[in-house]
Amino acid sequence: MTEPHWDPFNRDCPTRRLLDRIGDRWTVLVIGALAEGPLRFGELARRVDGVSQKMLTQTLRGLERDGLVDRTLYPQVPPRVEYELTHAGRTLREPLGALDAWARTHMSGVIAAREEYDRAV
Amino acid sequence: MTEPHWDPFNRDCPTRRLLDRIGDRWTVLVIGALAEGPLRFGELARRVDGVSQKMLTQTLRGLERDGLVDRTLYPQVPPRVEYELTHAGRTLREPLGALDAWARTHMSGVIAAREEYDRAV
DNA sequence: CGGAATCCATAACGATACTG
DNA sequence: CAGTATCGTTATGGATTCCG
Numbered sequence: 001m002t003e004p005h006w007d008p009f010n011r012d013c014p015t016r017r018l019l020d021r022i023g024d025r026w027t028v029l030v031i032g033a034l035a036e037g038p039l040r041f042g043e044l045a046r047r048v049d050g051v052s053q054k055m056l057t058q059t060l061r062g063l064e065r066d067g068l069v070d071r072t073l074y075p076q077v078p079p080r081v082e083y084e085l086t087h088a089g090r091t092l093r094e095p096l097g098a099l100d101a102w103a104r105t106h107m108s109g110v111i112a113a114r115e116e117y118d119r120a121v
Numbered sequence: 122m123t124e125p126h127w128d129p130f131n132r133d134c135p136t137r138r139l140l141d142r143i144g145d146r147w148t149v150l151v152i153g154a155l156a157e158g159p160l161r162f163g164e165l166a167r168r169v170d171g172v173s174q175k176m177l178t179q180t181l182r183g184l185e186r187d188g189l190v191d192r193t194l195y196p197q198v199p200p201r202v203e204y205e206l207t208h209a210g211r212t213l214r215e216p217l218g219a220l221d222a223w224a225r226t227h228m229s230g231v232i233a234a235r236e237e238y239d240r241a242v
Numbered sequence: 243c244g245g246a247a248t249c250c251a252t253a254a255c256g257a258t259a260c261t262g
Numbered sequence: 263c264a265g266t267a268t269c270g271t272t273a274t275g276g277a278t279t280c281c282g
Contacts, residue, residue: 011170018224023144041244049131067234078243095223098216103139113188162264199263
């Protein structure tokens with residue numbers, strides 16, 4: 001049986017492009033916060049603990065640009081802006097959920113290994 | 122039906138810790154290169170196109186520290202060093218493979234959306 | 243309320259040179 | 263071969279201020 005493998009070998013493979021896209025501190029977290037449904041800007045800011053206004057805006061713009069998030073402006077005063085995952089964005093929930101499941105079951109072991117390693121050094 | 126969701130809401134959740142771990146330019150690519158079996162340092166460097174010696178070393182040290190990669194030194198001259206995924210490291214192949222599958226099917230659409238968005242601006 | 247614009251600190255990374 | 267050490271650059275993100 002051949003093990004599954006993905007192709008990280010050349011600079012322009014889809015995997016690298018995806019990593020360039022979601023490999024920052026906030027993108028995955030914002031998608032996670034939007035996984036259950038639309039949220040306003042301020043709600044998002046409160047849910048994703050620690051994100052600054054600037055980074056939240058920047059992250060959302062990037063996701064919008066890539067067709068993963070829809071932005072809806074309700075022209076009121078004060079303005080109301082809602083963000084929600086597009087269809088494409090929703091398809092990301094599954095693989096990201098798998099990654100999260102891995103984190104929940106294995107991450108404590110990783111932390112333990114790390115502390116063990118640091119003691120040895 | 123409640124949608125599956127993962128918890129990105131507080132700073133210390135496992136998901137954030139995982140993202141801190143694999144959310145750099147090279148870690149996921151190195152795991153991918155090791156997915157099929159052990160490799161020597163030089164082989165890894167050639168496969169992960171564009172990685173510098175420094176970053177490859179640094180990435181491998183981090184993975185070793187976290188118990189995801191084993192390092193075996195064969196005391197010869199010149200030295201031979203082999204890296205391979207640990208059991209924990211191998212369990213990461215599946216969720217990362219799912220992410221890669223997503224990239225292969227959706228990434229071209231993402232790129233297209235991006236170019237469309239940039240034309241509009 | 244939901245940003246945009248600016249400034250600044252640091253972390254991430256790459257290139258190069260050297261070594262057991 | 264498989265690193266380590268150092269340096270310089272760029273990317274990233276945080277804090278602050280201002281605005282419709």
